[in-house]
Amino acid sequence: MRPLPASRGLTRPSLIVLTALGLLTASIAPAAQAQTARKPSPYENQRPLRPDEREARQAENAKHAGPAFLGQITSQAEFQQLARVYNAGTPLEIPHVLFVIDRQRGDRIYYIDTPRYTLHENFARERRLLPGQDKDTLIAQYKDPNRRLLFGTLSWQRDLPGYTYEFWEGDRLTPELLALTGERLRATFYEPLRFKANSTMHEQTAQGAGVEYVTQEALLREQTFLPLNTGRAQGRMRIVASVEDTPDLAPTDIVVLDEVPVALPPVAGLVTQRPSTLLSHVNLLAKGWRIPNAYVRDAVAALREHDGQWVELTVTSNGYQVQRIAKPDVSATPVKTAALPLPKPDLSVKAIKPLTGMSTRDSRHCGVKAANLGALKSALPPLASVPDGFCIPFAQYAAFMAQLHVPERIAALEQRPDFASDATVRRAELAALRQDIVQAKPDPALAAAWHDSWQKQLQGRGVFVRSSSNSEDLPGFSGAGLYTTVPNVTQADALTQAVKTVWASVYNFEAYEARRAAGIGQDGVVMAVLVQQAAASDSSGVMITRDPFDASRRYVTYISAKRGLGIKVVEGKRQAEQIMYSSWSKAVQVLSRSAEDTQLVADAAGGVREVPIEGSRQVLNDALVARLATVGSQIKLRLGNADQDIEWAVQGDKILILQARPYVDGSR
Known part of the structure; x- marks a missing residue:
């Protein structure tokens, strides 16, 4: 067949436009759908039409040319006649047609004039296929294996094609309903x-029906653009x-990179040409x-002509x-950065604080993380647990820096x-x-006290030595990855060195620059x-x-996962397994499986080592995804009901929580 028309990006030398692979939905704005391949419920944010609204809709329908539906589509022209198109005029443009199958009327199929009817429900009620106004009757058309109606969507996928x-x-x-639809x-x-599976449940249904299918992951793999953060710079x-x-x-x-770096000083914008985890x-x-921050396939080649030039980068949901x-x-208009105030530390608490018994108020002397x-x-128990540990408070750091005259040294440097x-x-x-x-x-x-707590409280087992400053995990400044973590410390002398390494990381170049850009006083x-x-962790x-x-979509949990220790997930140097879970639909949607062929494990001698991954690349099963989402909801509730960015691990059947910080969404 002749492919359906799709518009091209602008090609003037000074302007490059690239838009995302779009995956259709029936009832939402296309900005989110393009990135997640999700198809939300047609009743998700909708309500039944009131009688006056239905009359107005019927009057509007009367103005439309052409039929309200067709019983078959025999040509591309008929498909286009019925199709609705989001983001017309861009490569995101994908025509799609809603369809309804009525099992009570000999499995009659209706291909709906989709621009005329926003939802399957509207067509079904107008045609009296869906009796009553109650929500339960509607929901049954999605849940009941003996339902009367099947609500689906048919689309043209340009990138398959x-x-x-x-x-x-x-x-x-059910496998029977899916087989009937295909027939x-x-x-x-x-x-x-081809059937497009929108959840792991649909994949299992297709396998049970012997139906070949296309996964969301396969379609997203062809994606040439992903807006990680929208904006202009x-x-x-x-x-x-x-x-x-x-x-x-x-x-x-504005930096164009082959892959996401481990650390980065503040820049005006970021483009990478390899996909990585959003987190x-x-x-x-x-x-x-x-x-602005985006993944763009082949970005280095596409943007080579602009290297070294002054440009304006705009990242939107569509391109x-x-x-x-x-x-x-x-020099004519100096930029003034508004100062970001830091929580004032309490230096009166000098003793080591065990995690057990601490509360959020202890952030005054141990930081938000601890x-x-x-x-x-x-x-959290019994849903999840937090590995035991202790906090070396701000006061000990302040005293050590004063001993070394670090505040005076920094003040002198800043005068140069x-x-x-x-x-x-x-x-x-x-x-x-x-x-x-x-x-x-x-x-x-002090060093003896650290070792004593390590031996008595943690039995001298391997520990992670991590930062918990007053300049990270804040509502407007996450500080993610700015400070050093020393993994799997197993020796007493290494513990002392690790504490000093974390203290010294206050002056990591990227951390200093990020605070400087945010107006944080050093x-x-x-x-x-x-x-x-x-x-x-497994x-x-x-x-x-x-x-x-x-x-x-507050009822959705987004999860990134890899095998082994989590350092590679937060570094983001390779794409992680990415999952979306809806507490509404109970559906698990796979956006990507892990691209890793190795994992990090703890070394018995201290530190970590890399080993090959054997077997399946799948990291999480559906049951574990649902459990993680439940734990996330509890953490959000316990921490003021603000959305959280949570680091987790799984060890055997246990879920461990390693960090919870406010999720900073800087989109603009």
Whole structure:
């Protein structure tokens, strides 16, 4: 057949437009659907029409030319006559037609004039196929195996290419109903079709019916664009092979990378040409910085002509645009960053604090990370548990820095014009400062207390030594990935060194630059240290307690997962398994399976090592996904009902919670 027309991006040399692969839905705005391939319930945010509304709809329908439905589609022209198209005029454009099968009337099929009827329900009620106005009758058409009506959608998938048919992800299809649908479509549609499974449940149904199917993951794999954070920025575009080898990155740079880096100083915008998890540290920082951030396939080649040029980058839900601009005169209009106040630390608490017994109020001397975990330790069982640990409070850090005269040293550096103006100078001076901190000897009594708590409370087992500063996990500044974590510390001398390493990470270049860009005063930063028992996790990852693509979907949990320890998930250097779970539909939707062929495991001698992954790449089963989502809901409830970004691990049958911070959504 001749492919359906699809528009092309603008091709002027100074303008590049690329839009996402779109996957149709029946009843929502297309911005979220393009990224998640979800097909929400037609009754999800709808209500039945009132009599006056129905009369108005009928009057409006009378104005439409052509039939309200067809019993068969014999040509492309007939399909287009009935089709609705979201995002017309872009490559996201995908025509789709709603259909209804009436099992009470000899399995009669109706291909609906889709622009005329917003929902299957509206057509069915108008045609008196759906008696009554009650919601239960409607819901039965999605849940009851003996239902009268089947509600589906037929679409043209440009990137297959070909037609697919699908159902809402929560539809409790049986193999018999799916087989019936395929039979009726084949008998009444002019081209071959493939079933598109919108949940793992649908995949299992298709297997039971012996029906070949296309997965959401397969379609999303062809996606050439993903908006990780929408927005607009002006800056100098730089194609960078490695952030680590590019010490002169500036806040005015728009960076194009081969993959998501482990760490990144503040920049004006970010484009990567390999997909990664939405919850990598760098992506979370981009949200906090409110900078445009996108995955674009073959971005280096597509944007090569703009390398070194001043451009405006715009990232929207449907695509991105790069346009040349004149270099802004920044000296004429200096940018003033509004200062971000930090929580004032309480330095009166000097003793080590066990996690058990801590509450959120303890953030005053141990930071939000440690305090949240302490509060959750008693609140989550039996759903989940928090590995035991203890906090070395702010006061011990402050005393050590005072002993080394670090505040005076930083104040002197900030008075130097070269330090203030040259990022290369700042990087070198901060590296020297970190080295001095790590090499200095702490108070022997303090070090002995750390070792004593490690031996008595944690039985000298391997621990993760982590940051818990007053400049991370804040509602407007996550600080994700800015400070150092030392994994699987197993020796006493290594514990002392790890604590100093975490203290020194206050002056990691990326952390200093991020605070500087946010207007955070460097003299207000203090660091507590969380020493927490290591978990030999089978799988681990991160979850958000709402749909990150659509803030209105509060009943959705987004989960990223990989096998082994979770360091690779938050680094985001390879694509994780990505799952969406709806507490409404109970459907599990797979956006991607893990792209990893190795995993990290704890080394008996300390630290971590990489080992090959054997067997299936699938990380989570449906039951575990549902359990994780339930735990996420409880954490959100316990932490003020604000959406959370949660690090988790699974050990055997146990769910472990390693961190919970406010989810910062910097979209604009």
